[in-house]
Amino acid sequence: DTGVSQNPRHKITKRGQNVTFRCDPISEHNRLYWYRQTLGQGPEFLTYFQNEAQLEKSRLLSDRFSAERPKGSFSTLEIQRTEQGDSAMYLCASSFSTSSYEQYFGPGTRLTVT
């Protein structure tokens, strides 16, 4: 197993466009998290899935953001009508619920909105 993967690694888009990111967690992990990290700050929690169920969403996740995890495997995060303030690193992490609290992070998708 090669760990958590995220695609694309970089995305440059114009304000107002929609973007979609994908996360492939470690295969036996049933918990999946999305975080957002801006320059010079720690990651901030966006949303959490257990299997295919989205169980928690942060207030940071405005109506323009939607996340899915069909069949409890990979997950997608879509941002509609992007704004310059959406520019950030979007990180995905996974963990196995009966193990330790450790989360395994992907390399992130860096979004730049021009």
Next chain:
Amino acid sequence: SQQGEEDPQALSIQEGENATMNCSYKTSINNLQWYRQNSGRGLVHLILIRSNEREKHSGRLRVTLDTSKKSSSLLITASRAADTASYFCATDGRGATNKLIFGTGTLLAVQP
């Protein structure tokens, strides 16, 4: 919102020296974790300390936890240039989802 603050914000040391980073948090926790992030990359888990533990070691890492002061410290001994990275503490916030609440991070630079 960030759980707490880390101190110092930046630290520069020579190879072979020890590096100490401190973290403060705001709410009750089940555990506290430390993660490392190389520039522009994802985070790597370093060590976890539970709320009923006071000190934990892993290789060159030593973590302490003082729940009465809501603070933790990470000591890296005999630092190497490869330790250059940002270091973040993260708490679980006692929630059922185990989402992590990160501090603001310490940027460590180890000069060869």
